[in-house]
Every structure is written in C-alpha cells, then in structure tokens.
Amino acid sequence: MQSWFSMTCGRGRAGLSCAMISPAQTPIASGIKSVDGPNVCTVGQEQPIMPTEIENQKHVEEELRDREQELAQLIDMVPSHLWRLTPDGEPTFFNKRMVDFLGLDVPDTDKPGKRRLETVIEAVHPDDAAEFRDTLIRCLVTGERFTMRYRLRRADGVYRWMSSRAEPMRDHDGRIVQWYGLCHDIDDQMHAEEALRRSERQLQEMIDAVPVRIWSVTSMDAPVYFNKRYQDHFRSVIPNFEALGEPRIETLLQELIYPEDAPEVQRTLMNCFEAGRGAVMRFRWREKDSSYRWAECRVEPRRDQDGAIVQWYGVSLDIDDEMRAQEALRERERELSLLVDMVPSNLWRLTPDGETTLVNKRMANFLGMDLEDKRQLAVVFDTIFHPDDAEEVGDVLGQCLITGERFSMKYRLRRADGVYRWMSGRAEPLRDQDGRIVQWFGLCHDIDDQVHAEEALRHASDQLARATQAASLAELSASIAHEVNQPLAAIVANSHACHRWLSAEPPNVERAKITAERITRDANSAADVVSRIRALFRQAPHARSSEDINRVISEACRLMADGIAAKDIRVETKLEPELPSVALDPVQMQQVLVNLIRNGIEAMDAVIDGARVLQICSLRDGLDAIRIEVRDAGSGFEDAARVFEPFFTTKQHGMGMGLAICRSIIESHGGRLWMANNETRGATVAFTLPLEASEAP
Incomplete structure (x- = not known):
C-alpha cells in the first residue's frame, strides 16, 4: 500500500520537521470511488472516509512520528557533520553536531539580506575559502560530486581540518532536487599525516646525510633503490647514469666493481638471496678519477610477520683508509717483529x-x-x-x-x-x-762482558789509586819547586851581589849589609811559600785578613816591575775605587797575581808591534763579589780546555803548574777562576772573590 505521507527533512538548524501531504495533493485521493457499500471504493468516485480508515491513518501517523524521532536521534548521533543544500546551494539543514561545532543559532542564519551559504563560507579558513567557494559553485552548476579538504572554524575560534563530501539527489527526470553532504573532522589525521610526512622527510634527510651508501632491492633482477649519496657517486663515475633508468645489480657490478672483485661479489649476493641470510663483502669500487677504493657492504633481509623476505637492504661503507691502515699495521707488525728479533x-x-x-x-x-x-x-x-x-x-x-x-x-x-x-x-x-x-x-x-770489565776496572782503579798518590807527591813537589824557584833565584842573585860588595877595595860593608837583608827577606818569603803550598794541598786552615784588593794588585805590579821593564811591556791598571775589603791571604793572592802577570808578559813575547799592553782591572761583580781581570795582547790559548790541568804547559821550560795552583788558591777563597780568548787577539784570565768569604779553607 502506498504511503499517504512523505517525510521531508525541513528541520533547518534547529531540528527535523515532518510535513504531511493532504489527500487533495495526491493523485490517489482524487481517484478513489466507493463501490457496493460503505467499505468499498471504486475508482473515479469520491467516498467518505470511514472510521476504520481514520484509525489506520492515526496508526500510520504515530509510526511515522516514531520513525521521525528515531531518524532525528540517529542523525544527531552520527560522528560527522551532516548538511543539506537546495539545488542553488542554499543550506536547508545542519545536524546538531555541526550546529554545535559552528556555535550558531538557527535565527542567526535567517537574518534579512544574509544567505545561509555565506554564513558557512565565513567559517572556512581564509586560505581555503576561495577554493571552497569555487569548487562548490562548480559542482552546483555541473552536478559533479563535491569533495574537498579544508579548515573550518570551531565555535572557540580554532580551525580544524575537515574532509567534506556531497552528492546530489535527483528526481525521475534527472533534475537535482537537493544536495546531501557529510563533513568529517580529520584534523588529528591531518596533523598525524603532516607529522608522518615530516618524519619521512627527516628520515630521508638523515639517510641522505649519513656518510654511508644505502640501497634496497626486492630481488636480484629487480631495480635497486639508492640513497642520495649513492646516486651522487654514480653520477660522478658513470657518465650515462641517468640513461640507465632503473639500474639492476648486474649493470652496477660491471660499471663500478673492480674487475677481479666483481665475480665474487655477484656470487656472494646470489648465495645471499638464495639462502635468505645476510652477508658481508669487501671489494674495490671505482671513483671519479678512475682510482679504486676499498668498500665493505653488509646485506640483510627484511621479513614480514610470517617470516617471508619482502626486501633486501644493503649498507656500503668506505673502508679504504681502514684497509690501508690495516695493511700499514701489518707491515708495522712485521717490522716490529723483525726489530724485536734484531x-x-x-x-x-x-x-x-x-x-x-x-x-x-x-x-x-x-x-x-x-x-x-x-x-x-x-x-x-x-x-x-x-x-x-x-x-x-x-x-x-x-x-x-x-x-x-x-x-x-x-x-x-x-x-x-x-x-x-x-x-x-x-x-x-x-x-x-x-x-x-x-x-x-x-x-x-x-752484561757478562760488562761484569768482567767492571771487575777489571776495580782492579785497575786500585792500581790507579796508588799511582795517584805517587802523582800527588810529584805534583806537590813540582808546586813547591815552581813557587820557590823565584825567591831562591833572588837569594842567589843577592848572594853574588853581597860577595861583590865585600870583595871590593875597600869593601862596601853598608851595601853588603843591605844585600844580606834582602837575602834574609827572600829566604823567609821562600819559607812562607812552602808553608802555604803545603797547607793548600793538605787543605789545612790558615789565617786570612781583610785586605784592599787594589793594594794587593799594586804590590804585585811593583814586584814585577823589573820583569815588565825588561820586556818593554806597558801595564794599564783600571782599578775601581772604594772597593770593599775582602778576606784573603795576601801572600797567596800575591802569588796568583804575579803568576797571571808573568803569564801575560810571556804570552806577548812574539808580539813585535807597539800593542804590547797588559791590562789589569778590578770591579764589582754583582752585590756579593769582586772580579779581577788580567788581559794580554798575545796569541791566546790554543787548547783552552786543558790550561788548568797540572803539568800541562805550552812553554819550553814551563812546569804546567802555575794556573792549576792559581785555581786551587782562588777556589780555597770561595771564588772562581776562568779564562777566555779575546775577540781580536790575546786572552783574558779573570777570577772572583766573595765579599763575605769565611776564614775556612
């Protein structure tokens, strides 16, 4: 039985409404005629509605209202926005979820001069509104299905992504009577997709940035995927790489791998794919300059949940430096082993x-x-x-x-x-x-030879100790002879002079007496020299007094006056005045000065020009010492390292003890004696004396 009612969804933004179609509006009602009694209808005759029919009609209306309420609840419970448009695009219905999302009230959309469609477009994001309008108008004109993603403003002002679809409903003649649409919230999905795309970009960037070459393949004959670093390498090595299209493994093996390594690499890959297990290969591949570098490739399968291999992944590392380092290490180990054995x-x-x-x-x-x-x-x-x-x-x-x-x-x-x-x-x-x-x-x-040599050395040391004692006695004798020689020579000279004065006619007793006094003085001087030399070598204590070093220098120059005059030597003294007194033994210090002056005079024997000058200087050396220098213009020292050795001499009749004794005397006074050749010619012998020297030896 054809229904007397048709439901038209005209709820608008506030809800659903049901419009009843009256019998006068239906072609069935106008053609009903009563036949044979009150309950019989005949077509073409108008019959009054009987009570049974009224009850049936009420029952139908009640069912329709129940269905309408159920449909309204169902539409409001759908987790999407439902809407309906007229054929010209005017909204005629929004479900409750969409009304709540937009935060609109039905009366707001019915204001004069404002179409409901504009109200909806105003809620679309400004960046999407133009495209939304153009797409919707095109679909209204062409009758095409409407589908689009755009951002829609929520009641709190937040824009959320929507996936909207709408299709037209047509009558029997194909005319569009209204549009039904669905708008689904996909904001979380869009953000998830964006996060996924961002993650994919980051992963791709990371893969491209990793300093390794990565590839993947589904089978031996399938095209190979390469990361950017791999592709850049191929482009630099293979001139027509782009023309290869999707390269296969065999092609790349022929183009890149060292000819001697390519067959082994291919066999390893085939065995790997057939056995379904990973492998590690080392081979040489070609670089841009046609040289070859060592690489290591690791191949592993990726399996699905059932354990079936779905793809193969490979990572190639440049290990040329490592291989060269290993070879260098092995060579180094060989060298080290050889060195250890040697x-x-x-x-x-x-x-x-x-x-x-x-x-x-x-x-x-x-x-x-x-x-x-x-x-x-x-x-x-x-x-x-x-x-x-x-x-x-x-x-x-x-x-x-x-x-x-x-x-x-x-x-x-x-x-x-x-x-x-x-x-x-x-x-x-x-x-x-x-x-x-x-x-x-x-x-x-x-160290067997060393042990025996040490034993022999100890024996030789004992012998040397005994020889050293004998040499020390000889050195002491030579020192005494060297220092006593001058006063003894003076005694002999004075003795001859005294004899001459007494042998004169008449005898010159006065001059003889003076000469005898000189003999006594020289004898005492010789005795003092012997005593002090013995004390020096025995390191015995001796008395020292505070003396003016300039006075001691002047006295030494007077003692050497005759020798200086005989050699035609000019002595220049440059003595710093008011020098502090020094604790010293004046006799020993006079010996040192006389010895240095005599050496300087003898060093200038071979000088024939007028530069025979001997300079003697005294000056402060810092705050705690006085320095004395004796500078000659001779030929200098030929073997400066040995001048202070005992018995070493360059003189024809020298004993080689003078400078050795001088150093011993200076060091016993707490000073230091040294020598140096001058820049032009000659040499300088200098020594220092401390200002606070103790009287200890």
Whole structure:
C-alpha cells in the first residue's frame, strides 16, 4: 500500500520537521470511488472516509512520528557533520553536531539580506575559502560530486581540518532536487599525516646525510633503490647514469666493481638471496678519477610477520683508509717483529700468573729453543738460571707478580752451550683501563762482558789509586819547586851581589849589609811559600785578613816591575775605587797575581808591534763579589780546555803548574777562576772573590 505521507527533512538548524501531504495533493485521493457499500471504493468516485480508515491513518501517523524521532536521534548521533543544500546551494539543514561545532543559532542564519551559504563560507579558513567557494559553485552548476579538504572554524575560534563530501539527489527526470553532504573532522589525521610526512622527510634527510651508501632491492633482477649519496657517486663515475633508468645489480657490478672483485661479489649476493641470510663483502669500487677504493657492504633481509623476505637492504661503507691502515699495521707488525728479533737483548712475555708465553728469536737462540714448540717455554725456564741465583730470582719475581712492582735484578743464565753468563733482567706490567695487569713484558740484557770489565776496572782503579798518590807527591813537589824557584833565584842573585860588595877595595860593608837583608827577606818569603803550598794541598786552615784588593794588585805590579821593564811591556791598571775589603791571604793572592802577570808578559813575547799592553782591572761583580781581570795582547790559548790541568804547559821550560795552583788558591777563597780568548787577539784570565768569604779553607 502506498504511503499517504512523505517525510521531508525541513528541520533547518534547529531540528527535523515532518510535513504531511493532504489527500487533495495526491493523485490517489482524487481517484478513489466507493463501490457496493460503505467499505468499498471504486475508482473515479469520491467516498467518505470511514472510521476504520481514520484509525489506520492515526496508526500510520504515530509510526511515522516514531520513525521521525528515531531518524532525528540517529542523525544527531552520527560522528560527522551532516548538511543539506537546495539545488542553488542554499543550506536547508545542519545536524546538531555541526550546529554545535559552528556555535550558531538557527535565527542567526535567517537574518534579512544574509544567505545561509555565506554564513558557512565565513567559517572556512581564509586560505581555503576561495577554493571552497569555487569548487562548490562548480559542482552546483555541473552536478559533479563535491569533495574537498579544508579548515573550518570551531565555535572557540580554532580551525580544524575537515574532509567534506556531497552528492546530489535527483528526481525521475534527472533534475537535482537537493544536495546531501557529510563533513568529517580529520584534523588529528591531518596533523598525524603532516607529522608522518615530516618524519619521512627527516628520515630521508638523515639517510641522505649519513656518510654511508644505502640501497634496497626486492630481488636480484629487480631495480635497486639508492640513497642520495649513492646516486651522487654514480653520477660522478658513470657518465650515462641517468640513461640507465632503473639500474639492476648486474649493470652496477660491471660499471663500478673492480674487475677481479666483481665475480665474487655477484656470487656472494646470489648465495645471499638464495639462502635468505645476510652477508658481508669487501671489494674495490671505482671513483671519479678512475682510482679504486676499498668498500665493505653488509646485506640483510627484511621479513614480514610470517617470516617471508619482502626486501633486501644493503649498507656500503668506505673502508679504504681502514684497509690501508690495516695493511700499514701489518707491515708495522712485521717490522716490529723483525726489530724485536734484531734487538741485542733477550725479550720475553709473561701472563699475570708468571707463565712464559713469548720469547724473541735472540733469546730462543741463546737458550737453544725452538720457537714453534710452545711447550718448551715452561720446561726451559725452570732450568736456565744459575743454581746460586735461581731461588732469589723466583722469590723476587713472585713478589713482583703479587704486588705489581717493577722487576729488576742481575742473575746468570745458562747459554745453549752450557756456559753461564750474567744478565740484567727488567720487567714491567701492562695494565688495562681498570688497572688490572694483563701481561708482563721483560728484557734480559747480556752484561757478562760488562761484569768482567767492571771487575777489571776495580782492579785497575786500585792500581790507579796508588799511582795517584805517587802523582800527588810529584805534583806537590813540582808546586813547591815552581813557587820557590823565584825567591831562591833572588837569594842567589843577592848572594853574588853581597860577595861583590865585600870583595871590593875597600869593601862596601853598608851595601853588603843591605844585600844580606834582602837575602834574609827572600829566604823567609821562600819559607812562607812552602808553608802555604803545603797547607793548600793538605787543605789545612790558615789565617786570612781583610785586605784592599787594589793594594794587593799594586804590590804585585811593583814586584814585577823589573820583569815588565825588561820586556818593554806597558801595564794599564783600571782599578775601581772604594772597593770593599775582602778576606784573603795576601801572600797567596800575591802569588796568583804575579803568576797571571808573568803569564801575560810571556804570552806577548812574539808580539813585535807597539800593542804590547797588559791590562789589569778590578770591579764589582754583582752585590756579593769582586772580579779581577788580567788581559794580554798575545796569541791566546790554543787548547783552552786543558790550561788548568797540572803539568800541562805550552812553554819550553814551563812546569804546567802555575794556573792549576792559581785555581786551587782562588777556589780555597770561595771564588772562581776562568779564562777566555779575546775577540781580536790575546786572552783574558779573570777570577772572583766573595765579599763575605769565611776564614775556612
């Protein structure tokens, strides 16, 4: 039975409404005629509605209202925005979810001069509004399905992404009577997709930035995917790389891999794909400059939940530097091994427990061992020490193994021919990062010749000590002879003079007496010299007095006046005035000055021009010393390193004791004496005396 009612959804923005179509509006009502009684209708006759029909109509209306209420609840419960448009695009219905989302009231959309469609467009994001309007108008004109993603403003002002779809409903003639649309909130999905795209971009950027070459393939014959670093490498090496399209593995093997390595790489990959397990390959590949560099490729399968291989991944690393470093390391190890065998010492290695694990070739030859037989190590090392040293070596080494202290000891080892030789053994522990001993390295150096040489040296030292004592006596004698020679010569000269004065006619007694006094003075001077030289070599204490060094220099110059005049030497003194007094022995200091002046005069014997000048200077040397310099214009010292050695002389009749005695005297006063050749010619001998010298020797 055809229904008397048709439901038209005209709820608008406030809800659904149902419009009843009256019987006068239906073609069925106008054609009903009553036939044979009140309950019989005949077509073409108008019959009154009977009570039964009224009850049926009420029942139908009640069912329709129930269905309408159920439909309204269903539409409001749909988790999407539902809407309806007229054929010209005017909204006629929004479900409650959409009304609540937009925060609109129905009366607001019915204001004069404002279309409902404009109200909706105003809620679209400004960046999407123009496209939304254009797309909707085109669909209204063409009748095409409307589908679009755009941002819609929520009641709180927040824009959220929507996925909207709308389709037209047509009548029997194909005319559009209204549009039904659905608008689904996809904001979380859009953000998730954006986050996914951002993650993919970051992952791709990371893959491209990783300093390795990454590839993937589904099978041996399938195209290969390469990351950007790989592709950049291909473009730099293969001129027509772009023309290859989607390259296969075989093509790339022919283009890139070193010819000798390519077959092995291909076999490894085929075995890998057939067996379904990963592999590691090392090969050489071509660079832009046609050189080859070593690379390592690791291949692993990716499986699905069922364990089936869906894809293969590979990572290629440039290991050329590593390979070269390993080769250099192996070469270095060979060199080191050769060097260890060439070291003129016995090298060995122990475990932390003291077990011998290695000896070098020299030690193996010394002990008569076979390096290949590791079992000999423990056996041989138990029998190689001298019986008198074995127990002590075991105790000391055992203590070092316990404490970790350095091992150092001298002992005797038995050579392969049975001869024991002295060794100097040392060992130090090698520790890990935590300080634990991982092994001991030791060195055993043959010192047998040294031990015997030391024994011979001790014997020679004893002999030398006795010879040194004799030499010391000779040195003392020579020193006395050197220093006493001048006063004795003066005594002889004065004796001859006294004899001449007494032999004169008449005898000149007065002059003879004066000469005799000089003889007495020179004899006493010789005695003082002998006494002080003996005290100097015996390091005995002697009295010192505070003296003016300039006065001592002047006195020495007066004593040497005759010798200076005889040699036609000009003496220039440059004495700093008001120098502080110095504690010294005036006789010994006079000996030093006279000796240095005499040496300077004799050094200028070969000088024939007018530059025969001897300069004597005194000056302060810092705050606590006085320095005296004697500078000549002679030929200088030829062997300056030996001038202070006893008995070394360059003079024809010299004894070689003068400068040695002078240094001894100066050092006994707490000073220092040295010499240096001048820049032009001649030499300078200088010494210092401390201002606060004690009277101790």
